[in-house]
Amino acid sequence: MNDETDKGMSCDWIPGGEPEGTATAISGDAPGNRSVIYPFAGDFTWAGVPQERYKAEDGTWAAIARTVLIGARGESALFDLRYFEIAPGGHSSLEKHEHEHVVICIRGRGTLLIDGTLAELNFLDTAYLAPNDPHQLCNPFDEPFGFFCIVNHHRDRPRPPDEKELRALLSGAAARGIRP
Amino acid sequence: MNDETDKGMSCDWIPGGEPEGTATAISGDAPGNRSVIYPFAGDFTWAGVPQERYKAEDGTWAAIARTVLIGARGESALFDLRYFEIAPGGHSSLEKHEHEHVVICIRGRGTLLIDGTLAELNFLDTAYLAPNDPHQLCNPFDEPFGFFCIVNHHRDRPRPPDEKELRALLSGAAARGIRP
Numbered sequence: 001m002n003d004e005t006d007k008g009m010s011c012d013w014i015p016g017g018e019p020e021g022t023a024t025a026i027s028g029d030a031p032g033n034r035s036v037i038y039p040f041a042g043d044f045t046w047a048g049v050p051q052e053r054y055k056a057e058d059g060t061w062a063a064i065a066r067t068v069l070i071g072a073r074g075e076s077a078l079f080d081l082r083y084f085e086i087a088p089g090g091h092s093s094l095e096k097h098e099h100e101h102v103v104i105c106i107r108g109r110g111t112l113l114i115d116g117t118l119a120e121l122n123f124l125d126t127a128y129l130a131p132n133d134p135h136q137l138c139n140p141f142d143e144p145f146g147f148f149c150i151v152n153h154h155r156d157r158p159r160p161p162d163e164k165e166l167r168a169l170l171s172g173a174a175a176r177g178i179r180p
Numbered sequence: 181m182n183d184e185t186d187k188g189m190s191c192d193w194i195p196g197g198e199p200e201g202t203a204t205a206i207s208g209d210a211p212g213n214r215s216v217i218y219p220f221a222g223d224f225t226w227a228g229v230p231q232e233r234y235k236a237e238d239g240t241w242a243a244i245a246r247t248v249l250i251g252a253r254g255e256s257a258l259f260d261l262r263y264f265e266i267a268p269g270g271h272s273s274l275e276k277h278e279h280e281h282v283v284i285c286i287r288g289r290g291t292l293l294i295d296g297t298l299a300e301l302n303f304l305d306t307a308y309l310a311p312n313d314p315h316q317l318c319n320p321f322d323e324p325f326g327f328f329c330i331v332n333h334h335r336d337r338p339r340p341p342d343e344k345e346l347r348a349l350l351s352g353a354a355a356r357g358i359r360p
Contacts, residue, residue, distance in 0.1 A: 070306070
């Protein structure tokens with residue numbers, strides 16, 4: 001088993017892949033630091049934006065997919081906009097980092113474990129995840145759970161919670177929502 | 181007539197107002213730099229987040245409203261997340277600035293004039309507005325046009341296009357979409 005299967009995917013994978021479809025470049029050639037419109041394709045993909053699909057080791061379901069809408073093509077903004085989609089049964093790693101997350105649910109529903117609290121996220125529910133609060137996003141439901149995640153462009157790497165944090169999490173009321 | 185009626189509202193008003201409803205503070209008391217969930221109230225407001233409504237001088241319609249979801253309550257992220265809603269017939273100022281915009285349509289539809297191109301924005305269409313590209317958002321339709329707008333937290337003040345830019349815009353194919 002590899003880390004992806006064991007722990008779910010981190011919320012901070014390295015971008016990759018090539019764009020599919022066609023964006024509307026406004027000035028000059030996209031990609032780059034130029035105005036551009038990415039039309040929504042109706043299936044939670046965007047024309048001109050690559051989607052990275054990951055599969056669990058057994059290959060029977062896509063645990064999670066990432067789409068970097070803004071931040072991977074030379075934009076000068078200080079933030080990145082990503083769309084993540086977690087398949088039924090999937091989850092992200094339980095982790096923490098210095099950088100903040102802003103999470104906006106736009107498809108289905110899921111759970112957010114944040115610093116010992118377990119909450120359900122539904123359409124357009126918006127969460128601010130403060131620095132160093134351990135967190136995990138899960139999809140225990142039957143439909144895909146999709147959300148925007150906004151982060152600083154320059155950010156630290158995620159780390160697992162330390163022993164004390166993990167003990168506190170596992171002894172708390174939200175422990176039932178944690179995925180190993 | 182005042183500037184609001186003449187030119188529409190800038191996309192960078194100064195935050196104000198008081199929260200309504202109840203957010204789910206995860207650690208300590210919100211507001212502040214703490215993890216928090218703002219549940220969507222179903223009517224394009226969020227529990228615990230104030231909404232600023234502006235009315236045109238004649239008072240017959242709300243031209244535009246702003247909700248600062250992230251960035252006005254002590255968060256340390258380098259970006260702000262705002263929700264704007266433009267009533268039918270309303271529009272923002274035609275302006276430019278050094279800082280970037282990321283715009284995501286989440287309610288109804290509207291038009292985006294960006295650097296001489298006029299495009300319709302529909303659900304989840306996402307736009308990147310590069311530095312100093314003159315732009316304007318309009319709602320020529322019959323329903324409210326609502327969109328997220330993400331910006332750097334520290335940013336310059338909007339300015340009108342200069343004469344050369346304005347001439348170029350008015351002589352272009354997109355001129356029909358410009359509101360005075």
